[in-house]
Amino acid sequence: MSTKQKNADAAEETEGGGGGKKKLIMILAVVLLAAAGAAYFFLFAGGEAEAEEPVAGEVVHLEPVAVNLAGGGYLKIGVALELVEGAGGGGHGGGGVDGAKATDLVISTFSQAQPADVTGAREALKEALEQKIVEAYHGDVMEIYYTEYVTQ
Numbered sequence: 001m002s003t004k005q006k007n008a009d010a011a012e013e014t015e016g017g018g019g020g021k022k023k024l025i026m027i028l029a030v031v032l033l034a035a036a037g038a039a040y041f042f043l044f045a046g047g048e049a050e051a052e053e054p055v056a057g058e059v060v061h062l063e064p065v066a067v068n069l070a071g072g073g074y075l076k077i078g079v080a081l082e083l084v085e086g087a088g089g090g091g092h093g094g095g096g097v098d099g100a101k102a103t104d105l106v107i108s109t110f111s112q113a114q115p116a117d118v119t120g121a122r123e124a125l126k127e128a129l130e131q132k133i134v135e136a137y138h139g140d141v142m143e144i145y146y147t148e149y150v151t152q
Contacts, residue, residue, distance in 0.1 A: 057085040078148030087140035
């Protein structure tokens, strides 16, 4: 066997061994990235879901209001706001939540409704109103309840 042939055989063995090491390193890198992703998901993503769960606080009853409906007739509606725990210290008199924003949102939401919507889509209107009120109070309100609902 010549010297050139020995060098060629040695080069082939080196390349073949290096290719196996590269594959092993790539597989280990993929496994490590998958493990890091799973650890992040279980450690950090689960903690956020638990932190977002609000705790119910007091319930504030607002005075019922009579609203003229868009298609004629009227609706007398009373609403109560369920606050998150610790909310409600920002009113003018010190305690409680100012219900003026909520009352305004009730009037603007229901004054655009047709009488058929008020009777047939009651829960859909409630969900839309609740979303507006929660947004207006910056998360201090977690749910609303109808305390009075009379149409004519």
